[in-house]
Amino acid sequence: MIIFLTLILIFLVILIGGERGAMSIMTLAGNIVILFFSIMLMSAGFPVLLLILVAGAGVCYISLFYQNGNNPKTRAAFLATLLVMLLLFIPIYIITWRSGSYGLNELQISEDDFMYYYSTDLHINMLHVGIFVTVFSTLGAVIDTALSVTSSVYEVWTHKNSLTAKELTASGYQVGKEIIGTTVNTLLFAYLGGTILLFSYIQTQQYTLEIILNSQFLFQDVAVMLSGAVACLITVPVSIRCIIRQIS
Amino acid sequence: MKSCIFHKKYLLAGIYIIFVLFTCCNSRFYHTPLAKICSVTEKQTLSREGTRGSKEYYYTQNITARILNGPHKGEKITVSNEYTSSQVQTKKYHKGDTVLLSGSKESPGKTIRSVKRDGYLALLAGGLFFLLICITGKQGFYTIISLILNTVIFAYGFQAFTEGKNILNICNVIAVLFSLTTLICLNGIHRKTFSSVLSTLCVLFLIMALFEFSIYMYGDLDYSNLEYLGSTGNSADIFWADIMLTGLGAIMDVTVTISAAVGEIVRKNPSVSLKRLIHSGREIGYDIMGTMINVLLFVLASGMIPMFILKMNNDISFITIVRYHIPYDICRFLIESIGIVLAIPVSVFIASAIMKIPSRKRGVRE
Numbered sequence: 001m002i003i004f005l006t007l008i009l010i011f012l013v014i015l016i017g018g019e020r021g022a023m024s025i026m027t028l029a030g031n032i033v034i035l036f037f038s039i040m041l042m043s044a045g046f047p048v049l050l051l052i053l054v055a056g057a058g059v060c061y062i063s064l065f066y067q068n069g070n071n072p073k074t075r076a077a078f079l080a081t082l083l084v085m086l087l088l089f090i091p092i093y094i095i096t097w098r099s100g101s102y103g104l105n106e107l108q109i110s111e112d113d114f115m116y117y118y119s120t121d122l123h124i125n126m127l128h129v130g131i132f133v134t135v136f137s138t139l140g141a142v143i144d145t146a147l148s149v150t151s152s153v154y155e156v157w158t159h160k161n162s163l164t165a166k167e168l169t170a171s172g173y174q175v176g177k178e179i180i181g182t183t184v185n186t187l188l189f190a191y192l193g194g195t196i197l198l199f200s201y202i203q204t205q206q207y208t209l210e211i212i213l214n215s216q217f218l219f220q221d222v223a224v225m226l227s228g229a230v231a232c233l234i235t236v237p238v239s240i241r242c243i244i245r246q247i248s
Numbered sequence: 249m250k251s252c253i254f255h256k257k258y259l260l261a262g263i264y265i266i267f268v269l270f271t272c273c274n275s276r277f278y279h280t281p282l283a284k285i286c287s288v289t290e291k292q293t294l295s296r297e298g299t300r301g302s303k304e305y306y307y308t309q310n311i312t313a314r315i316l317n318g319p320h321k322g323e324k325i326t327v328s329n330e331y332t333s334s335q336v337q338t339k340k341y342h343k344g345d346t347v348l349l350s351g352s353k354e355s356p357g358k359t360i361r362s363v364k365r366d367g368y369l370a371l372l373a374g375g376l377f378f379l380l381i382c383i384t385g386k387q388g389f390y391t392i393i394s395l396i397l398n399t400v401i402f403a404y405g406f407q408a409f410t411e412g413k414n415i416l417n418i419c420n421v422i423a424v425l426f427s428l429t430t431l432i433c434l435n436g437i438h439r440k441t442f443s444s445v446l447s448t449l450c451v452l453f454l455i456m457a458l459f460e461f462s463i464y465m466y467g468d469l470d471y472s473n474l475e476y477l478g479s480t481g482n483s484a485d486i487f488w489a490d491i492m493l494t495g496l497g498a499i500m501d502v503t504v505t506i507s508a509a510v511g512e513i514v515r516k517n518p519s520v521s522l523k524r525l526i527h528s529g530r531e532i533g534y535d536i537m538g539t540m541i542n543v544l545l546f547v548l549a550s551g552m553i554p555m556f557i558l559k560m561n562n563d564i565s566f567i568t569i570v571r572y573h574i575p576y577d578i579c580r581f582l583i584e585s586i587g588i589v590l591a592i593p594v595s596v597f598i599a600s601a602i603m604k605i606p607s608r609k610r611g612v613r614e
């Protein structure tokens with residue numbers, strides 16, 4: 001079934017996207033390979049924080065330049081992504097650390113597998129793994145927002161070259177406003193869809209509201225969703241600045 | 249006018265700060281005993297050989313904490329806590345952390361249940377709302393409304409599900425409600441909105457049909473490894489709902505981006521030809537297609553990384569995990585990606601048609 005669906009996906013992407021669709025498939029494969037190697041290296045005890053930097057830069061490079069070519073749009077988006085991620089790394093670190101939302105959550109700990117079968121003496125700092133998770137979930141959305149904004153501004157600019165920087169900024173904010181709402185909702189739905197099982201499980205466990213609000217199983221996913229949304233918001237003005245600097 | 253907006257921002261920032269401060273010291277409203285950690289002393293108790301031959305150290309923390317609520321408020325309490333250097337199952341606590349204790353308010357227990365996280369939740373959610381209004385203005389306000397409405401709709405749907413109604417019917421209804429509320433909140437009542445709602449529902453129908461078809465062809469997945477399965481029996485139906493909702497956001501994102509961009513081009517340059525418009529729409533579509541699929545990849549895959557690391561250190565190979573532990577995650581990802589790809593041609597055609605035809609009429613009339 002998975003092979004069947006994969007074939008359909010590849011077929012559709014190439015049918016609809018043509019040559020550039022094939023590029024998208026290659027990019028996707030590249031990102032999966034990066035994730036694969038990251039997981040391999042991390043589970044072999046490679047320092048995780050260093051890996052965030054290397055793998056993050058690799059993902060940006062592949063998603064932007066390999067997929068969409070080297071042009072003002074992608075250069076601006078690359079710059080914007082890097083700036084935003086550097087800006088947000090420290091808050092993400094602090095929040096993940098102070099709120100202790102790393103490692104296994106309460107529900108996973110109480111599963112039989114982890115209680116009896118698995119050894120948890122990994123000698124891998126789970127705090128750093130938790131940061132890796134948050135940064136990488138955010139990264140995809142930030143790249144997407146940055147590229148959407150720069151690509152739309154660029155597209156408007158090619159239709160009418162005479163627009164001033166101020167008009168382009170306004171146009172960029174207009175596009176930014178419309179995509180931010182849906183990006184935030186994309187993240188919300190990606191979270192909600194996965195939680196039906198979680199919530200029906202919680203219902204059988206009779207937790208009080210206080211425990212749920214302060215629990216790790218809620219916080220770790222909601223925090224990923226919210227920090228993704230915050231990162232996308234900050235990306236809009238940053239990437240407008242970057243694209244205008246690139247084309248003028 | 250400008251100063252008025254600035255005042256509003258200060259007001260919002262003030263509300264935000266007060267809100268966060270309130271959640272940091274709302275302990276009197278809690279029924280669970282809370283304590284703030286005053287001092288921590290720790291010592292290494294033992295070291296054990298971990299996986300891969302490395303040493304894993306075990307520490308015991310002696311924590312002195314001040315109780316924050318209930319009849320014992322202000323009293324000092326000592327609790328002990330164990331943690332390991334990887335912190336997989338256990339946590340290290342720090343001075344200044346506020347924690348939930350076990351037991352009741354009247355007789356607080358001697359173990360720590362969890363860190364108090366509601367302050368961080370408020371910090372992030374409030375920060376998101378504040379930035380939304382600051383950066384996108386009125387639109388941000390509507391986005392917040394759409395977020396709240398969607399959560400309420402989801403809660404209602406979930407309520408109906410726990411009362412025993414058929415989850416598939418609920419899901420169909422709330423999917424339509426979701427797309428209507430989200431898109432109307434985000435775009436207002438506008439031609440763009442109708443084109444995106446129409447495209448979203450078309451694409452949703454297509455991918456669910458594809459999912460049904462592939463189940464029909466290749467048999468159902470084995471759901472016994474699904475996380476948090478608990479006692480629920482109808483995991484196949486829940487997974488169906490899961491797939492439908494997870495992708496909805498991403499599909500709406502594509503359709504809205506394309507209709508917004510097409511609308512923006514028409515607004516800037518009303519004389520653009522239909523062919524040029526479709527060309528531009530497709531151009532934007534190609535730009536976002538790859539990155540949208542990557543967004544989903546990262547959102548869905550990142551969360552599984554800790555699990556991978558844990559299992560791979562317990563001699564389960566990567567291939568085994570992929571084949572037996574996460575096939576539904578892969579399946580979900582593939583279905584949503586197909587949805588995103590299909591959304592491009594569907595929304596380009598619907599958007600171009602809806603945007604272009606009425607504006608041409610208007611041009612003739614003027």
